[in-house]
Amino acid sequence: MSKPSDVTLWQLAVTLPLPESDIFETLFEDITLSSSLAEAVPDGSLWELILFFEAEPPKAYLDRIPEGYDIAVSTVEQKDWVSESQKRLPPVCAGRFYVHGSHDAPHKVSSMHDLTIDAGRAFGTGLHETTFGCLQAIDEIHKSREIFNALDLGCGSGVLALATAKAWGRPVLASDIDPDAVTVTRENAIKNQLAPLIRACEATGLNSQQLRKAAPFDLITANILARPLVQLAPDIARSLATDGVLVLSGLLGKQENMVRNAYRQQGLHLVKRIPIGEWHTLILQR
Numbered sequence: 001m002s003k004p005s006d007v008t009l010w011q012l013a014v015t016l017p018l019p020e021s022d023i024f025e026t027l028f029e030d031i032t033l034s035s036s037l038a039e040a041v042p043d044g045s046l047w048e049l050i051l052f053f054e055a056e057p058p059k060a061y062l063d064r065i066p067e068g069y070d071i072a073v074s075t076v077e078q079k080d081w082v083s084e085s086q087k088r089l090p091p092v093c094a095g096r097f098y099v100h101g102s103h104d105a106p107h108k109v110s111s112m113h114d115l116t117i118d119a120g121r122a123f124g125t126g127l128h129e130t131t132f133g134c135l136q137a138i139d140e141i142h143k144s145r146e147i148f149n150a151l152d153l154g155c156g157s158g159v160l161a162l163a164t165a166k167a168w169g170r171p172v173l174a175s176d177i178d179p180d181a182v183t184v185t186r187e188n189a190i191k192n193q194l195a196p197l198i199r200a201c202e203a204t205g206l207n208s209q210q211l212r213k214a215a216p217f218d219l220i221t222a223n224i225l226a227r228p229l230v231q232l233a234p235d236i237a238r239s240l241a242t243d244g245v246l247v248l249s250g251l252l253g254k255q256e257n258m259v260r261n262a263y264r265q266q267g268l269h270l271v272k273r274i275p276i277g278e279w280h281t282l283i284l285q286r
Contacts, residue, residue, distance in 0.1 A: 009076040010053040095139025113166040130249040133274040133281030142167040154224040158185030165197040175203040206235040216241040226255035230262040237266035249281040
């Protein structure tokens with residue numbers, strides 16, 4: 001998630017083999033706002049990992065980095081990130097979902113689920129592989145079953161909550177630890193004329209009276225990160241209806257076994273995997 005332009009962010013950049021990115025993600029997981037991972041060379045042997053922080057990373061954290069890594073710590077160049085990113089973001093088709101910015105026209109085919117999501121203060125435009133995979137999963141689930149009570153956990157921009165509400169026409173609860181994401185989700189619900197179906201609340205994981213009262217859910221989508229997914233596995237499983245379906249993303253292919261093992265211990269098993277590049281989206285059921 002990007003911050004408003006009057007706030008200075010810091011970043012740590014390092015180039016390394018993909019399997020070694022876990023070292024840095026683990027070292028800085030307590031203070032990382034977000035991260036990006038992209039190929040540094042065409043053959044995929046080296047990747048650039050960038051971690052973003054609200055303040056300069058403390059020396060105590062930097063001193064724990066193993067020797068041999070060439071890191072660069074700097075402030076993030078201040079720009080109007082909303083305008084800059086909107087210029088570059090093309091519309092996205094994922095199944096029957098068409099996600100585009102307000103600067104693009106709606107889809108010409110009326111049977112497509114049209115969603116207007118502008119790049120901004122919260123993660124989730126549809127362009128990232130994890131969001132794309134989740135939209136494909138929601139579209140796949142929509143073909144085979146009804147959903148009456150859904151939760152988008154870690155909603156970001158609210159794109160998955162909006163997609164669920166569009167597909168089934170049912171109320172959806174959206175939650176995020178970040179109050180900005182909750183605000184953006186509500187704004188996007190109004191923009192897409194889905195406000196009557198979307199309830200957004202601030203919550204840490206499933207530790208919220210509103211979430212507990214609304215459970216069990218027959219659909220939960222959680223596009224966060226692999227380690228939080230593992231930590232939340234017991235709570236997510238308890239909140240899922242007996243015949244419910246779970247969509248997980250935000251995990252790299254190399255992290256899939258770790259995530260699946262955590263949910264297998266809760267009686268949830270893989271129904272379908274949607275791999276897009278290095279990222280995997282999982283559909284699980286009991």
